Amino acid sequence: xxxxxxxxxxxxxxxxxxxxxxxxxxxxxxxxxxxxxxxxxxxxxxxxxxxxxxxxxxxxxxxxxxxxxxxxxxxxxxxxxxxxxxxxxxxxxxxxxxxxxxxxxxxxxxxxxxxxxxxxxxxxxxxxxxxxxxxxxxxxxxxxxxxxxxxxxxxxxxxxxxxxxxxxxxxxxxxxxxxxxxxxxxxxxxxxxxxxxxxxxxxxxxxxxxxxxxxxxxxxxxxxxxxxxxx
Amino acid sequence: xxxxxxxxxxxxxxxxxxxxxxxxxxxxxxxxxxxxxxxxxxxxxxxxxxxxxxxxxxxxxxxxxxxxxxxxxxxxxxxxxxxxxxxxxxxxxxxxxxxxxxxxxxxxxxxxxxxxxxxxxxxxxxxxxxxxxxxxxxxxxxxxxxxxxxxxxxxxxxxxxxxxxxxxxxxxxxxxxxxxxxxxxxxxxxxxxxxxxxxxxxxxxxxxxxxxxxxxxxxxxxxxxxxxxxx
DNA sequence: CGGCATCCATTTTGATACTG
DNA sequence: CAGTATCAAAATGGATGCCG
Numbered sequence: 001x002x003x004x005x006x007x008x009x010x011x012x013x014x015x016x017x018x019x020x021x022x023x024x025x026x027x028x029x030x031x032x033x034x035x036x037x038x039x040x041x042x043x044x045x046x047x048x049x050x051x052x053x054x055x056x057x058x059x060x061x062x063x064x065x066x067x068x069x070x071x072x073x074x075x076x077x078x079x080x081x082x083x084x085x086x087x088x089x090x091x092x093x094x095x096x097x098x099x100x101x102x103x104x105x106x107x108x109x110x111x112x113x114x115x116x117x118x119x120x121x122x123x124x125x126x127x128x129x130x131x132x133x134x135x136x137x138x139x140x141x142x143x144x145x146x147x148x149x150x151x152x153x154x155x156x157x158x159x160x161x162x163x164x165x166x167x168x169x170x171x172x173x174x175x176x177x178x179x180x181x182x183x184x185x186x187x188x189x190x191x192x193x194x195x196x197x198x199x200x201x202x203x204x205x206x207x208x209x210x211x212x213x214x215x216x217x218x219x220x221x222x223x224x225x226x227x228x229x230x231x
Numbered sequence: 232x233x234x235x236x237x238x239x240x241x242x243x244x245x246x247x248x249x250x251x252x253x254x255x256x257x258x259x260x261x262x263x264x265x266x267x268x269x270x271x272x273x274x275x276x277x278x279x280x281x282x283x284x285x286x287x288x289x290x291x292x293x294x295x296x297x298x299x300x301x302x303x304x305x306x307x308x309x310x311x312x313x314x315x316x317x318x319x320x321x322x323x324x325x326x327x328x329x330x331x332x333x334x335x336x337x338x339x340x341x342x343x344x345x346x347x348x349x350x351x352x353x354x355x356x357x358x359x360x361x362x363x364x365x366x367x368x369x370x371x372x373x374x375x376x377x378x379x380x381x382x383x384x385x386x387x388x389x390x391x392x393x394x395x396x397x398x399x400x401x402x403x404x405x406x407x408x409x410x411x412x413x414x415x416x417x418x419x420x421x422x423x424x425x426x427x428x429x430x431x432x433x434x435x436x437x438x439x440x441x442x443x444x445x446x447x448x449x450x451x452x453x454x455x456x457x458x459x460x461x462x
Numbered sequence: 463c464g465g466c467a468t469c470c471a472t473t474t475t476g477a478t479a480c481t482g
Numbered sequence: 483c484a485g486t487a488t489c490a491a492a493a494t495g496g497a498t499g500c501c502g
Contacts (some may be wrong), residue, residue, distance in 0.1 A: 004475090004492085009340040009408050010350040011415060012260050012324060015331030022494070029243050038465055047238070049495045054466050062336075077464070086333050092245060092326035100246030101296075102318050109240040119241040176241050184242060209428065224361070225362040235473080235494090253475070269484050280476045285485055308483070 003059075004032035012200040018063050023048050024056050024095065028082070031066065032090045032122045033160045045116060049217060090126070097123040103124030108178040109145070117142050117149035118162035120180040123157045125151060127218040133158060136214065138207040141169035153211075171203030172212075190215055234290075249294050253281050255287050260312070263321045263353045264391045266310035276294065277345060287318065296320060319355070328354040333416030339409040340376070348373050348380035349393035351411040356382060356389045358449040364389060369438040372400035376408040377418065384442075402434030402442075421446055 006013040019025055023045060030036055030044050042053055060066035065086040067081050082090060093162060101123070109115060139152040150161045150169060180197040182188040190212060193199045196222060201208050237244040250256055252277060261267055261275050274283055288311060291297035296317040300310050313321060331353070340346060352373060370383040381400060383390045408430040413419040422441060424430045432439050 006257065007341075007344050008257075008350070008470095009336065009344040009346040009412070010260070011328035011330070011332030011336060011354060011412065013257060013331075013349075014335035015327050017255060018331075018335055020251075020253070020256075024249075025247060026237065026239075026244060029241070038348050039463080047495075049497090050465080051467065051496095052494065088334070089327075089330055092330040095323035095326055096246050096320075097242035099242070100244075100249075101242030103319070104245035104249055105240065105242060110238075113240040115240040119239070119243075121386055123242060181240070181242065273484090279476090280477075281484085282477095282486065283475065283487090 012053070013197065014121040019060075019065070019089065021056070023052060024060065027053070027056050027060065028086060028090055028093065029097075029119065029122070031080060031086065032161055033118050035069065035077055035081035037077055041080070044116065051067055060086075087100050088163070094123050094126045098127070098184055098186075100185060101181045105178070105181040105185065106187070109176075109181075113144050115147055115177045116162060117144040117147040117180075118160050120147050120177065120184060121151055121160045122143060124215075125160055128214050129157060130215045130216045136178060136210055138170045138204070138210070139167070140203075140211060141172045143172065143174045144180055169193050169203065170207040171201060172206075173199060207221045237288065250291075250296070250320065252287070252292060255291065258284070258287050258291065259296065259317060259324065260328075260350065260353070262311060262317065264393055266300065266312040266348050268308055268310050272292070274417075275347065278358070291317075292454055324356050325357045329358070329415060329417075333371055333411045333418060336409070336412040337418070340412075346376050346377040346408045347393055348378040348411075349391050351375060351408065351415060352380050352382055352391045353450070355411075355415050355446075356391055356410045359388060359389055359445050360448045363445045363448060368436070369401045370398070370404045371442060372437070374403065374405045375411055400434065401438040402432060404430060404432050404439075406430040415423055 005017045005019070008014075009043075019028065026045055027041060038053070038057075041057075042048065043051055045053065048056075057066060057068075059201060061068055061080075064083055066067050067083050067086075069078055070083060071079060133153055135156075136153045136155045139150060142149050142151065148162075148164055150165055152159045152161070175193070175198060177187070179193055182191060189197070190197075194201070200208055234248070236248045239245075250259065250461055252451065253444070257276055261272055267275075269284070269288075272278065272288075273281055279287075288297060288299075292311075294300055295314055296316075298314050300312060300357070302308055303362075306343075307324060364384055364388045366385045367384050370381060370433050373380050373382065379393075381396055386414060406424070406429060410424055414424060415419060419429075421430070425432070
């Protein structure tokens, strides 16, 4: 299987040679929240077809973006995780995902569309200013359109986990997927969403206030076209 | 012709539904340096096949990323240009392109690979700190592997034009494509490249010094994975 | 069941020919 | 120049089979 190439010496086309095929970047997105098993991936990426997933994982592994790790018994299974290069790729995808949230999700969630709370959180989290995370040590449970994910902040690092975890969070945030997309895409501010009753919060008031403060830095950023202009 | 969709409510998958198909993002890249005609695009994107280019342009237009403009006589031709949304998309692609320059061009330019100086410049330019561009008014001619492009900075905005322009630039920078990729990917510093003789400069010393100063802010940035960590 | 490989119907693409 | 039309090759998606 010879890989097709654009055959251009350009950062973007080289990147797309490697991760531009269908499903590839969504595999990377899935691994952003930590190591996953083959079946976890196949489940989250409904529609991918099992053999294509295997092919993509093999490519990503040989390109040094994903590493395969064998867990010791009794877990005795294989997991896939992002390498350092894969983490940098994930970070580089954030602006694209936010562009999508800003411009391509305006019409809200279609009934057929799958949704996982961790998808929304993962990109938001990577926009947070690391400096502001220092001294913050808290966990938040997000319940979005029936999907649950947890954001944990400790030691200046944020981490997202999908699904229910046994532990109790310091605070709970409940909202719907469309509101989350609007916030990530800066189409609505967090405060406005709270005022409009689109977001409901519960739990430790101080932890919530501090999360809000960290988010502010992100929400104040500029979105428009930057220094470049046209001919 | 129904467009295939990942059918997920997620910024990244929505973005990829729209611009994830082959060639689409390279069309956007081509338009980053300003309006282009159909044949300009077909020429720069060697291998695309004329009917696919037409299909991509139609899609991009109906998605509000590209606009078609009809020039008045005597030019009497059609050009394609990025809309505001398209400009935001282009900006969002910069980190991905830099990731590609950093990790996927380490082996240098392959003999068969096409190259245009404007590809390299366009992404570098969008990383420049707009604040530092104020008060800078200069033009630079880059000659990279035989391809020429001009960077003009005026009124706090930078602009890239491919090919020869009649006017004389304030300074000329001559280097090769691999060195440019290494600089864009932060695999080498500008000063180091100059010291090693990989980059040759000529012209107004003050303009060159000021360009270097603007670049510094970019080159000092952090690349590693940020706040997020894995499970 | 997890982790693939194979087979086949559909789509997408690549390359060339052709038209206003 | 600015596309359409056409057709073969490649990629995808689904289903199914295999193996520890």
